[in-house]
Amino acid sequence: MSEILTITNLSKKYKGNDRYSVKDLSFQVKEGELFAFLGPNGAGKSTTIKCITGALPYSEGNIKICGNDLHDRPIEAKKNIGYVPDNHFTYDTMTGGEYINFMADIYGVGVNDRKTRADKYVELFGLTDAIGKPIGSYSHGMKQKICVIGALIHNPKLWILDEPLTGLDPQSAYNLKVLMKEHCKEGNSVLFSSHIIEVVERLCDRLAIIDKGSLIISGSMDEIRAKNEDNSLEEFFLSVTQGDALIGDESEEFKF
């Protein structure tokens, strides 16, 4: 399997901050892989994702998407990405349909392809009645759905989602998970961040755990289970990220 995303020694320090938000991070996402990025709040997941998508500049390291270095060939690299940000940014004055068309224009998607894909996803997410209305009138979950459609309209090689399940109703969350799996089956890859361990455990092929900007561990679920000596992923996660250990340390009776 060829590598869709290769991150080598990525470091990111925000302007005016002394400490690194991401430090010396390296991992790969391979073709057809559903890769999860797990970490507690403030671990550096969103920062890493923003560096990969080109939203944030990074100080050290390399990011390659489908063989294109993000620094040297940013347009070629970004053409392979579909990104669903955690803030679900869209233009509120646009209707859902206009937004999908806009994204298709940006990625140069032909009329037939955009129509086929838009119809499929709009129906899947139950947005048929809302597609002609301004996005400003959408609920949080509907905005999330329209962002997902916008990110998939060009059938990207690498689909990146930052905290994708937050705010979705159970049916839409299920549909999204199915879509993520289908996208990988078609030979593409998915990278998503989450701090919901159960979702990660059930969904992903491989995962990376990140804490305080550094990679703690990465590997397939089987590899991590093997290292984990029969503990659950949750127990393993808590033991390696330390941040939440205080409660356990100080109040033994609250352990469960």
Added chain:
Amino acid sequence: MTAFFALTKQLIKSTLKPSFKDEKEKKKYIGTYIALAVCLGIPYIIMLVNIFGLVKASAELGCLAEVLSIGFFMSQLLTFFFGLFKYINIMYFSKDNEFLFTLPLKSVSIFWAKFITILLYEMIFSLLTVIPVCIVSIIAMATLGDFSVGILLMMLPATLLLPIMAILVIALLSFPIMKIMQFFKNRPILGAVFTVIFVVAIYVAIYLPIVLNSPGVDGSEITSGAAGNAGESVSMAEMYAALLPSVASIGKYFYHTYLLAMSMTVGGVKAFGYAMAFIGIVVILAALGTLIAMWQFKRISQGVYENNGATAASKKQGEVKQASLKKALIKKEFSSVLKSSNLLIQSGMMMILPPVLIFFLGKMQANTTNSFVGLAMAELIIKLMTSSNTISILAVSRDGEGALMAKTMPISANQIVWSKIFVGFVFSAITVFLSTVAFSFIGGVNVLQVLGFFISNIVYAWSVNRFCVYRDLKKPRVHWKNIEEIIKNNFSSVIPMFLAFIPGLLVMASTMVYGIVLTSLNSYVVGAIYIATTLVVSSVYYLIVRGFSKGNVEELWDRIE
């Protein structure tokens, strides 16, 4: 459609096209605009009639190019004034930047799409100022038997090119402004203070040479020069004859607009030469300016949202102090204002610019005409600026979803709203005080005029802040993630400012009448009449505003969702 055109089209649409939730909102919006057009249409027509007379007189006196040059420069100043923060907000503070940089677009494409959007926005204002003035000038010239082909030919290029120059200046000035804001990202007050000082310094740099170079004409010379004896009423033609040549000479100092004006007035091959010189200057400046602006765009934009991700912890430990409810609410309001650098800068600009403008424009008028013209201008400036107090315009919206939280607290909405009006008023009162000080230094004004200016504008400041807070309370926008979103797309600021034209123009017109017609009276008597008039206008405005903003505060607050 190519990606660049798709983006440009979208940005233009989202910036210029209003969106409505329903038909009711659309009808209300159109109704407001019609009402505004009617309100503004009358003074606008009066202004055009005056321009007609001015153009005719200046053509007869041989100073048409100078007068047109001043007019074009004023149009550029308007573009600069209204465009500065529009440019910074769209270019750097726009929440779509983070999204756009993830798309397969060159940062140059994003820059140009945004630049074209800003340019189109400013050209709308330019259309409203340059085209009508040119048409009126052509008609005025035609009545003198001179069909001015130059004005007709250069009318459209002038409309397109004048805002470009103003926006380029803005583009270049935006770097140091953004640098200051980013340097003081954790100290918004310092950042705002330095930014305001920087922008004010630019204004001083523009006006100081003009004031120093403007010719001195004593007010009494106007009447005596025109009619022979002071105190006799003078016709407009006589007044123009006495005033215009000296006032118009300032127009020569604005070299670029003077070239444009010459291209419209001289005729023949020379006109072509002047036109080419003007267009050449704009093209060269445009090329240089956009190159520099493009070079810095991505770095500065990314720096803005990087700052949002890196919040340094305050070293100051929370102090435990008890305060009364009123004090606690006022403290909370001040704290929310002082923590947003963009809000602070906009309010700071509105606080500091009026005294600067009043001083320089007043001084220019006092030099060239008489102090009453300066006073009249000061009245209009202060009324327009205090009406643009973003702190009150966004009084409820800037609380965000905190406004919903406040609904769960055992506090009367009246108390919250009062504290919001009070805090907005404090900022406006500082503006009024500083403007009064500046006004007292323009020369030729007496203590009664100064007192009248201060008291009437304090009353006006309270009224306008009350009006703005109530307007926001009726329809706040509380769902935002970043306060820049509501500061940027802030249509609400336009209405109080437009409404301010009414009392502003009323006081301005009456003041001009005193200055010109009542010159035979003792200046203190005129000052007393001025106090009475301005107080009446401000009080009537207060009563009207009170009537408009009555409503049940508790009920309105309860409706926020």
